Amino acid sequence: MPTIKVYKMDGKEAGTIDLSEKVFGAEYNEPLIHQAVVTRLANERQGTKSTLTRTEVRGGGRKPWRQKGTGNARQGSIRAPQWIKGGVVFAPKSRDFSKDMNKKAKIAALISALSKKVADGELLVVDKLEVKEGKTKEMAAFRKALKLDKSAVVVMDNDDVKVIRAAANLEKFSTLPVQQISTYEVVANAKVVLTKAAVAKLEEVYGE
Numbered sequence: 001m002p003t004i005k006v007y008k009m010d011g012k013e014a015g016t017i018d019l020s021e022k023v024f025g026a027e028y029n030e031p032l033i034h035q036a037v038v039t040r041l042a043n044e045r046q047g048t049k050s051t052l053t054r055t056e057v058r059g060g061g062r063k064p065w066r067q068k069g070t071g072n073a074r075q076g077s078i079r080a081p082q083w084i085k086g087g088v089v090f091a092p093k094s095r096d097f098s099k100d101m102n103k104k105a106k107i108a109a110l111i112s113a114l115s116k117k118v119a120d121g122e123l124l125v126v127d128k129l130e131v132k133e134g135k136t137k138e139m140a141a142f143r144k145a146l147k148l149d150k151s152a153v154v155v156m157d158n159d160d161v162k163v164i165r166a167a168a169n170l171e172k173f174s175t176l177p178v179q180q181i182s183t184y185e186v187v188a189n190a191k192v193v194l195t196k197a198a199v200a201k202l203e204e205v206y207g208e
Contacts, residue, residue: 001018001019001020001021001025002018002019002021002024002025002118002119003016003017003018003019004016004017004019004118004123004124004125005017005125006125006126006127006196007124007125007126007127007146008126008127009126009128009129009130009142009145010145011145011146011147014127017125017196017199019118019199019203020203020207022111022203022206022207023111023114023115023202023203023206023207024111024114024115024118024123025115025118026108026111026112026114026115027112027115028112028115028116028119029108029109029112032105032108032109032112033109033112033113033116033183033187035101035105035109036101036105036106036109036110036113036182036183036184037183037184037187037188038099039099039100039101040182040183040184041184042097042098042099043097043098043099045097045098047094047095047096047097048094049092049093049094050091050092050093050094051088051091051092051093052087052088052091053087053088053091054077054079054080054081054086054087055087056087056091057079057085057086057087058079059078059079060077060078060079060080060083060086061077063075063076063077064077064078106183107206109183110181110182110183110186110206111206112183113183113186113187114186114192114202117186117192122190122191122192123191123192123193123194124146124191124192124193124194125193125194125195125196125199126146126193126194126195126196127195127196128195128196128197129142129154129156129160129163129195130160130162130163131162131163131166132162133162133166134161134162134163134165134166135166136166136167136168136169136170138166139163139166139167139170139173140170143170143173146193148173148191148193150172150189150190150191151172151173151188151189151190151191152172152173152174152189152190152191152192152193153173153174153175153176153185153186153188153189153191153192153193154167154173154174154175154176154193154195155175155176155177155178155181155192155193155194155195155198156175156176156177156178156195156197156198157177157178157195157197157198157200157201158177158197159177163175174189178194178198178201178202181202
């Protein structure tokens with residue numbers, strides 16, 4: 001059972017916490033994590049690019065000049081790809097890039113990613129997270145106190161509007177409720193910060 005330190009918002013220690021072995025002590029599964037990240041990124045692609053082939057470009061129905069005797073290269077249409085305003089060779093078309101991943105695999109990937117963060121010392125737990133005014137300086141002070149110099153994501157147990165607003169202008173620093181945590185968010189950030197309440201919810205949902 002992994003045991004890590006708990007911090008206050010000012011960076012001081014506030015004891016330790018025992019983490020569930022099922023959620024934070026799982027075996028590292030890189031292929032599954034890779035699949036989860038690829039699926040997430042693929043589902044974010046719009047796939048709306050589209051250009052016209054020579055059959056779709058308007059005009060060019062008549063041969064521009066006769067086949068022989070002009071001294072020019074033979075041409076069948078002014079909408080061929082080599083012409084200005086002609087069609088595009090192997091034109092990209094709209095398509096659906098979305099991928100699917102079953103629920104058990106998604107959960108296993110998330111648990112594996114969280115466990116890897118714990119093993120690498122890149123997961124922090126804070127006793128609680130709250131700001132009084134919702135000012136950027138409050139979350140900036142919190143970030144400095146916990147030495148979150150690189151990219152970091154703070155996972156809360158609820159949608160605290162003040163915290164979200166206070167962190168919105170900080171570069172490479174994001175917040176999200178525990179219900180929205182994903183494998184991508186875990187691996188895309190150098191540090192993952194969980195509140196004690198968020199840890200409890202993760203263990204309640206995935207620790208069965």
